[in-house]
Amino acid sequence: MTNVFSIGSLNMDIVYQVSDLPKPGETVQSLSCKLFPGGKGANQAVAASRSGASVWMIGAVGDDSYGEALRRALQADGVRTETVHSIEGDTGTACITVDAFAENHIVLAAGANGRLTSSDIPEWIWGEAALIMLQNEIPWQVNRHVLAAARERGILVIMNAAPAMHIEEDVLPLIPILAVNETELEMISGQRISGRIDAQTAAESLIRRGVSTVLVTLGSEGSLWLKSDGECLWTPAFLVDPVDTTAAGDTFIGAFAAEYASGVPAQQALRYASAAAALAVTREGAQSSVPGREEVLHFMQP
Structure with a gap:
């Protein structure tokens, strides 16, 4: 199996189901x-593991009951x-x-994630490592260190720029694959995104600024x-x-x-990932919603 490392966050998610998201100043009954x-780093680690990769998690938890529960959950996967x-x-x-429409609001408390340092790697x-996954729920200086060391x-590296934040110009050329959604692409490119044409234009601007490959997820679209060598693939959603x-x-x-690190062509790996994400949104929770490889392959059958 291919060694994939996720360097990132581990969170305990407290999920409230409501009929309508509260407006400012409003109290609603859950x-x-x-x-x-949960935690973006841990979620991605579980997704890669369930898709067949050999996965290591690098991160930090507190010395409380949540920390031990998160560690056990990863081990179980x-x-x-x-x-x-x-x-x-x-x-x-x-x-x-x-x-009720599966839209969400999320508020993070970094806890131990915010105290991870480069010396912990x-x-x-x-x-x-064949591939490293990074996200923006750990200190930015740790991500900078990993990007530079991996480039050397x-x-x-897949740099998932979530939650959305500005990325310095000197860091962009260090990123092999920048994975973003519409909001994150807007933040980094400085361009307004409204649909596929805008997304491609913004992605092209990031390629010109040094990113090797840009991967943009656009929900139902x-x-x-998009690669610096001109390769451009659009993959429909399930x-x-x-x-x-x-x-x-x-x-x-x-x-x-998991797919791409094992040598699967990008087009095939993207279709597999699209199917996995489609299955995930049909269930509650973060890691609890991630499908296994056989389930994804079955779902993809015509």
Whole structure:
């Protein structure tokens, strides 16, 4: 199996189901409240593992009950957790409100994720990793360190720029694959996105600024894969009735990473990832919604 490393966040998700998302100043009654293992780094690790990759998680949890629960959840999915550090204090949490149309609002508390440092990344990973996944729920200086070290050693990195934030110009040429949704693409490119044409124009601008490959997910409009060598692929979405979109993007990226790192062509890996994400939105929760490989392959059959 291919070694994939996820360097990122681990959160306990506190999910409230509501009829309508609250307006500013409004209090609404929830229909239910449940706890789910989450965090973008951990979600992507689980998605890659369930799609057949050998996955290591590098991150930090607090010395509380949430931290131990998150570690056990990863282990149950076959993700290696020896490099998940326990730090004094609270584990990261996310408060997620999901309405009847599967739209959500998310508020993060970084907890231990915010105290991860570059020194927490062991040197031995550079000889083992075929692909590294990064996200924006850990300190930015850690991501910068990983991008530079991976570039020096020729290791493929998928930088998922979520939550949306500005990326410095000198970092863009260090990114082999930049994975973004519409909001994140707008933030980084500085261009307004409204549909496929705008997305491709903005992605082209990032290629000119040094990014090697841009992967844009556009929900029901599918995804765009644009490389600096001119390769351009549009992959349609699988249409389903959504229940909870919380981990759709993480599922897409983790599933794609597992396929692509194993040598599967981009077009095939993107279609597989699209199917995995479609299945994920039909279920509640983050990691609990991620499908396994056989289920995805069955779903893809005509």
